[in-house]
Amino acid sequence: xxxxxxxxxxxxxxxxxxxxxxxxxxxxxxxxxxxxxxxxxxxxxxxxxxxxxxxxxxxxxxxxxxxxxxxxxxxxxxxxxxxxxxxxxxxxxxxxxxxxxxxxxxxxxxxxxxxxxxxxxxxxxxxxxxxxxxxxxxxxxxxxxxxxxxxxxxxxxxxxxxxxxxxxxxxxxxxxxxxxxxxxxxxxxxxxxxxxxxxxxxxxxxxxxxxxxxxxxxxxxxxxxxxxxxxxxxxxxxxxxxxxxxxxxxxxxxxxxxxxxxxxxxxxxxxxxxxxxxxxxxxxxxxxxxxxxxxxxxxxxxxxxxxxxxxxxxxxxxxxxxxxxxxxxxxxxxxxxxxxxxxxxxxxxxxxxxxxxxxxxxxxxxxxxxxxxxxxxxxxxxxxxxxxxxxxxxxxxxxxxxxxxxxxxxxxxx
Numbered sequence: 001x002x003x004x005x006x007x008x009x010x011x012x013x014x015x016x017x018x019x020x021x022x023x024x025x026x027x028x029x030x031x032x033x034x035x036x037x038x039x040x041x042x043x044x045x046x047x048x049x050x051x052x053x054x055x056x057x058x059x060x061x062x063x064x065x066x067x068x069x070x071x072x073x074x075x076x077x078x079x080x081x082x083x084x085x086x087x088x089x090x091x092x093x094x095x096x097x098x099x100x101x102x103x104x105x106x107x108x109x110x111x112x113x114x115x116x117x118x119x120x121x122x123x124x125x126x127x128x129x130x131x132x133x134x135x136x137x138x139x140x141x142x143x144x145x146x147x148x149x150x151x152x153x154x155x156x157x158x159x160x161x162x163x164x165x166x167x168x169x170x171x172x173x174x175x176x177x178x179x180x181x182x183x184x185x186x187x188x189x190x191x192x193x194x195x196x197x198x199x200x201x202x203x204x205x206x207x208x209x210x211x212x213x214x215x216x217x218x219x220x221x222x223x224x225x226x227x228x229x230x231x232x233x234x235x236x237x238x239x240x241x242x243x244x245x246x247x248x249x250x251x252x253x254x255x256x257x258x259x260x261x262x263x264x265x266x267x268x269x270x271x272x273x274x275x276x277x278x279x280x281x282x283x284x285x286x287x288x289x290x291x292x293x294x295x296x297x298x299x300x301x302x303x304x305x306x307x308x309x310x311x312x313x314x315x316x317x318x319x320x321x322x323x324x325x326x327x328x329x330x331x332x333x334x335x336x337x338x339x340x341x342x343x344x345x346x347x348x349x350x351x352x353x354x355x356x357x358x359x360x361x362x363x364x365x366x367x368x369x370x371x372x373x374x375x376x377x378x379x380x381x382x383x384x385x386x387x388x389x390x391x392x393x394x395x396x397x398x399x400x401x402x403x404x405x406x407x408x409x410x411x412x413x414x
Contacts, residue, residue, distance in 0.1 A: 046155025
């Protein structure tokens with residue numbers, strides 16, 4: 001027998017082993033979280049998903065009814081919400097509930113810790129997959145970024161969406177020669193992120209174009225097939241869901257008074273009408289810049305990091321104002337940059353990473369001390385903006401123009 005011969009484990013066996021280990025860790029961590037959070041009120045967002053899921057799969061009712069909405073309010077607020085408050089109803093398409101499907105048959109006091117444990121383990125697994133060479137302490141520090149911590153505590157789907165994007169990054173970019181099975185799973189997972197299109201649309205476009213450029217067709221096909229399957233399942237779950245869901249989104253925009261993030265920033269300095277007017281040419285300039293950068297990226301003149309970092313900025317400024325876990329959008333490119341640095345002792349690396357950690361929690365604590373805190377909650381975005389400017393300036397400084405007359409010299413050679 002040749003001792004130097006190594007047998008490669010098949011992708012299917014790898015997935016089975018990972019799932020078994022994941023299941024064991026999930027059970028242990030769920031028990032630990034259940035013990036710590038006993039008699040504490042957590043996972044408000046997950047409570048909405050859990051009650052909506054029980055309505056669909058157990059009681060065979062629509063998750064968008066006013067009666068269910070009131071039951072969710074009583075469960076979370078212990079009273080009915082006023083017309084000016086968040087009504088706490090499900091604002092996602094029905095297929096969003098498939099992510100937590102097995103938990104709807106459990107009591108909430110167990111379903112909630114299992115959901116939190118699942119998200120923690122899924123996020124850690126995604127980080128290890130995408131950045132296998134990064135120090136584990138660095139990957140573990142991601143959980144201390146306030147948007148991730150806040151999303152995990154509330155049980156919001158934003159954490160799982162961010163996790164899936166990290167998985168897709170690992171399958172497509174970090175491991176460019178991933179097996180067909182891995183590409184297919186990643187494509188199907190990304191299809192589920194369309195539950196929050198205002199959050200995910202530009203990242204989805206980035207990964208689809210990347211897969212097209214690298215001819216990773218199994219990923220693209222899997223994404224398309226999964227979209228069709230998810231929509232078909234939604235009609236089976238709630239036959240009239242498009243009309244009911246769109247009505248819920250219309251109601252949500254009215255009681256939440258949602259503004260696009262760019263307009264949200266401008267309104268702090270300008271009247272509403274002027275903010276809206278100015279935002280239009282800014283968005284057009286951003287569109288042109290995205291097309292030009294995308295063209296350079298497609299041609300190989302711009303790396304994936306720079307393109308993804310720009311996509312994070314545009315996606316964040318173009319999405320409606322939400323809660324702090326929405327900042328996961330801008331943290332994904334930053335995590336990629338920090339996790340792929342050659343030297344983790346670099347002053348600049350520590351400056352932006354520690355700055356993101358500190359400013360995310362500074363925003364949380366400062367929010368409680370000022371009467372008009374919304375702009376303060378965006379402190380992590382300012383760190384990201386400074387980092388993005390530094391990133392592109394560094395790219396410009398390190399650019400090496402081709403020597404003059406290079407082509408003429410080559411032409412003169414025999």
